[in-house]
Amino acid sequence: MKAVVCHETKLEVADVPDPVPGPGQVLLEVVRGGICGSDLHARRHADQLADLAAAIGYPDVMRPDEQVVMGHEFSGRVLEYGPGTRQAWATGTPVVSLPMIRMGEKVQMTGLSAKAPGAYAERVLVQESLTMDVPNGLPPETAALTEPMAVAWHAVRRSGVRKKETAVVIGCGPIGLAVILMLKARGVKKVVASDFSPGRRALAARCGADVVVDPAVEGPWTGFEESSYITDANELFDLALDTMGKLRRVPKLPWWQVLRAAEAAGATPHGPVVFECVGVPGIIDQIINESPLASRVVVVGVCMEQDSFQPAMAINKEVDLRFVFAYQPHEFRETLHLIADGKVDPTPLITGTVGLDGVATAFDVLGDPEKHAKILIDPVSDVTTL
Amino acid sequence: MKAVVCHETKLEVADVPDPVPGPGQVLLEVVRGGICGSDLHARRHADQLADLAAAIGYPDVMRPDEQVVMGHEFSGRVLEYGPGTRQAWATGTPVVSLPMIRMGEKVQMTGLSAKAPGAYAERVLVQESLTMDVPNGLPPETAALTEPMAVAWHAVRRSGVRKKETAVVIGCGPIGLAVILMLKARGVKKVVASDFSPGRRALAARCGADVVVDPAVEGPWTGFEESSYITDANELFDLALDTMGKLRRVPKLPWWQVLRAAEAAGATPHGPVVFECVGVPGIIDQIINESPLASRVVVVGVCMEQDSFQPAMAINKEVDLRFVFAYQPHEFRETLHLIADGKVDPTPLITGTVGLDGVATAFDVLGDPEKHAKILIDPVSDVTTL
Numbered sequence: 001m002k003a004v005v006c007h008e009t010k011l012e013v014a015d016v017p018d019p020v021p022g023p024g025q026v027l028l029e030v031v032r033g034g035i036c037g038s039d040l041h042a043r044r045h046a047d048q049l050a051d052l053a054a055a056i057g058y059p060d061v062m063r064p065d066e067q068v069v070m071g072h073e074f075s076g077r078v079l080e081y082g083p084g085t086r087q088a089w090a091t092g093t094p095v096v097s098l099p100m101i102r103m104g105e106k107v108q109m110t111g112l113s114a115k116a117p118g119a120y121a122e123r124v125l126v127q128e129s130l131t132m133d134v135p136n137g138l139p140p141e142t143a144a145l146t147e148p149m150a151v152a153w154h155a156v157r158r159s160g161v162r163k164k165e166t167a168v169v170i171g172c173g174p175i176g177l178a179v180i181l182m183l184k185a186r187g188v189k190k191v192v193a194s195d196f197s198p199g200r201r202a203l204a205a206r207c208g209a210d211v212v213v214d215p216a217v218e219g220p221w222t223g224f225e226e227s228s229y230i231t232d233a234n235e236l237f238d239l240a241l242d243t244m245g246k247l248r249r250v251p252k253l254p255w256w257q258v259l260r261a262a263e264a265a266g267a268t269p270h271g272p273v274v275f276e277c278v279g280v281p282g283i284i285d286q287i288i289n290e291s292p293l294a295s296r297v298v299v300v301g302v303c304m305e306q307d308s309f310q311p312a313m314a315i316n317k318e319v320d321l322r323f324v325f326a327y328q329p330h331e332f333r334e335t336l337h338l339i340a341d342g343k344v345d346p347t348p349l350i351t352g353t354v355g356l357d358g359v360a361t362a363f364d365v366l367g368d369p370e371k372h373a374k375i376l377i378d379p380v381s382d383v384t385t386l
Numbered sequence: 387m388k389a390v391v392c393h394e395t396k397l398e399v400a401d402v403p404d405p406v407p408g409p410g411q412v413l414l415e416v417v418r419g420g421i422c423g424s425d426l427h428a429r430r431h432a433d434q435l436a437d438l439a440a441a442i443g444y445p446d447v448m449r450p451d452e453q454v455v456m457g458h459e460f461s462g463r464v465l466e467y468g469p470g471t472r473q474a475w476a477t478g479t480p481v482v483s484l485p486m487i488r489m490g491e492k493v494q495m496t497g498l499s500a501k502a503p504g505a506y507a508e509r510v511l512v513q514e515s516l517t518m519d520v521p522n523g524l525p526p527e528t529a530a531l532t533e534p535m536a537v538a539w540h541a542v543r544r545s546g547v548r549k550k551e552t553a554v555v556i557g558c559g560p561i562g563l564a565v566i567l568m569l570k571a572r573g574v575k576k577v578v579a580s581d582f583s584p585g586r587r588a589l590a591a592r593c594g595a596d597v598v599v600d601p602a603v604e605g606p607w608t609g610f611e612e613s614s615y616i617t618d619a620n621e622l623f624d625l626a627l628d629t630m631g632k633l634r635r636v637p638k639l640p641w642w643q644v645l646r647a648a649e650a651a652g653a654t655p656h657g658p659v660v661f662e663c664v665g666v667p668g669i670i671d672q673i674i675n676e677s678p679l680a681s682r683v684v685v686v687g688v689c690m691e692q693d694s695f696q697p698a699m700a701i702n703k704e705v706d707l708r709f710v711f712a713y714q715p716h717e718f719r720e721t722l723h724l725i726a727d728g729k730v731d732p733t734p735l736i737t738g739t740v741g742l743d744g745v746a747t748a749f750d751v752l753g754d755p756e757k758h759a760k761i762l763i764d765p766v767s768d769v770t771t772l
Contacts, residue, residue, distance in 0.1 A: 052698055056679070057618025098630075100623055107623030129630045232443025237486055237493035244484075244515045244715045255723045262716035284697065293442070303697040311670065311689040312438055314709040321707040323700040329630045330648035337641045 003069045003121035004359045009043055011360040016069065019117065019125045021082030024102060026128045028076030028095065032144035033119035033377035035362055037173060039070045042112060043363065048304050060113045071118030072099035072111035075134065075143035085128045094134040096146045097126035098332055120359055122379045132333055136340040144376055145346040150335040152178035154327035156186055159273045159298045163187045166227070166272040168220045169209070170287065172200040174373045175300055176277035177207045177349055184208035185344035194220040199370040206348045221290060229292035230269045236293060243267035271295035285309040288319050296320040349374040358384040388765070389455045389507035390745045395429055397746040402455065405503065405511045407468030410488060412514045414462030414481065418530035419505035419763035421748055423559060425456045428498060429749065434690050446499045457504030458485035458497035461520065461529035471514045480520040482532045483512035484718055506745055508765045518719055522726040530762055531732040536721040538564035540713035542572055545659045545684045549573045552613070552658040554606045555595070556673065558586040560759045561686055562663035563593045563735055570594035571730035580606040585756040592734045607676060615678035616655045622679060629653035657681035671695040674705050682706040735760040744770040
């Protein structure tokens with residue numbers, strides 16, 4: 001079959017052996033693949049990713065000298081079952097799958113390892129137990145966005161954000177935009193988005209951001225002075241005195257109920273929920289320094305370099321840093337249903353489609369944030385829409 | 387009155403003006419003061435602390451060239467009321483207070499600002515609304531530990547630790563020990579403590595740590611291999627496949643209930659709750675690198691220097707970093723009651739008592755972790771027990 005092979009940073013269409021489904025596996029016809037930011041990173045800096053994964057016990061992430069078919073976001077159709085499968089779906093059934101597959105003893109990351117070729121190809125192998133049929137006639141283009149949307153859904157869930165809280169999304173690349181979509185799907189009332197690129201700011205607005213700012217002009221914290229967020233120590237001290245005043249007015253409460261009563265009355269400060277979707281050195285330090293007190297910062301952007309910050313400032317401001325990675329399988333499944341049921345519409349993310357021949361070009365144009373967010377691959381098409 | 391004055395890093399007993407209670411204030415006779423690690427830091431590096439506080443809008447932390455009476459941990463007796471006070475307690479009533487006081491327009495930090503002299507003195511001013519009477523005849527030595535114990539109680543509460551989780555306390559100085567005490571008071575079944583000092587390890591055991599390790603010999607993570615914690619990627623992948631297997635066995639559940647069911651069945655990995663109580667550069671990076679996946683790290687130790695870490699590793703392992711500072715006023719009050727009701731006994735922390743004349747010596751001996759944790763000050767005594 002035809003596939004895009006990455007080798008020593010080059011991306012070329014080649015004929016590769018037809019994949020054969022092993023035990024528990026299903027062979028899919030790829031209908032749409034998606035190009036992820038981590039693919040762009042893996043192409044140029046595979047060793048960095050591989051070393052990091054090896055440090056936590058997964059030694060099989062692609063290396064530059066290997067021949068790798070990337071692609072871990074995709075939708076497809078059932079083509080052929082391997083031995084020992086349940087075979088619940090008829091041939092041709094539209095499905096999506098988590099990009100993980102058992103190859104012998106070990107589970108491999110599909111599209112990020114030479115041992116598990118991905119979806120930049122006409123066909124791809126998936127694990128039957130990680131595969132699910134696409135409900136409600138959802139178009140394959142939209143279904144192919146399940147994976148990146150699941151990343152965003154996981155980040156939003158792990159943030160614990162509530163509807164009345166303000167969410168701030170720093171960086172409106174594909175994942176930042178997906179986070180905005182999921183925040184609005186969850187009913188968060190006020191979502192502030194920030195990006196240097198006018199094109200991405202326009203997309204952020206299309207994805208539902210309530211306030212969109214250009215950080216070259218103003219920070220995303222503008223307007224927070226009038227909010228209930230605490231931005232300096234004096235307000236914090238005043239809150240403490242006020243809290244104790246409130247406690248005195250309820251002397252009939254037994255002491256072990258006072259704490260809950262005080263918190264219910266708003267005695268504990270809490271800041272906005274911030275989603276860091278940039279992933280460059282210095283951005284975490286900047287957020288710690290500039291955000292209101294008691295902000296919860298969800299770090300979604302992947303900064304591969306060593307980074308620096310001042311712990312004492314994070315302590316003074318009682319910052320939470322919650323680092324997030326991928327999603328749980330049940331979150332992936334929930335994401336598919338949220339999309340298929342119309343709770344969230346991820347189609348604004350799609351800014352282009354290419355055939356296999358156009359993948360190298362797509363990688364190049366994705367370097368420019370102005371025009372593109374998510375580019376899909378249609379393996380049997382030779383039409384490029386960029 | 388007599389007080390210990392800090393000036394250009396020197397600590398000397400001096401005669402200072404008698405404090406006079408202003409509006410809303412109460413004058414206390416100091417019965418016991420406590421020496422805090424941040425006092426040691428403020429003596430030598432006041433500018434560092436002051437710059438940090440100024441950055442969040444509090445410009446009045448002590449500077450080296452000011453004459454400052456430190457001491458923000460204390461218990462005392464009511465001596466005299468200022469104007470506009472409720473005067474609910476008779477003269478001589480034993481009380482404790484949060485170390486914050488309104489001086490004119492602004493609230494000041496008692497014992498850390500030249501504008502609000504602290505308890506290294508015969509008498510100290512407090513805010514009546516932040517003061518509470520000591521219940522149950524609690525001895526003044528124990529009541530004086532309310533403040534540091536409140537710091538630990540806040541850290542434990544903010545960690546969200548549950549009884550069945552394992553807690554790991556890195557560093558067994560006074561705050562690490564207080565955290566151990568509060569973890570056991572909360573009913574946490576397994577508390578692992580780690581410190582290079584044999585003296586502190588012995589204190590950790592006295593405070594109730596279930597496992598005490600010497601990090602020069604073994605890490606606090608030893609034995610975690612056999613636990614339910616996930617330490618490498620393969621286990622994580624296996625969990626994902628297992629989760630999806632479980633999801634398939636409950637096909638009758640509507641999809642929007644699947645997520646909760648999966649989480650209830652243990653599909654989301656979670657690591658131990660780690661309390662970082664050291665506060666030196668590199669320790670956060672080390673914890674991120676060595677701890678099991680999905681650890682919640684509560685950062686209590688104050689590292690004043692710029693620090694570095696690898697965000698991508700924190701992401702890969704889905705680490706939470708929760709930075710904590712001080713306590714809420716209602717947590718301070720709850721701490722007093724937890725101690726007075728015998729739910730927690732902080733007296734193992736007390737390793738010495740000095741008079742005002744002995745404070746400079748106490749600062750020196752606190753530099754050696756082997757012997758001392760908390761040294762109290764009895765302002766009217768000239769006996770030193772070190």
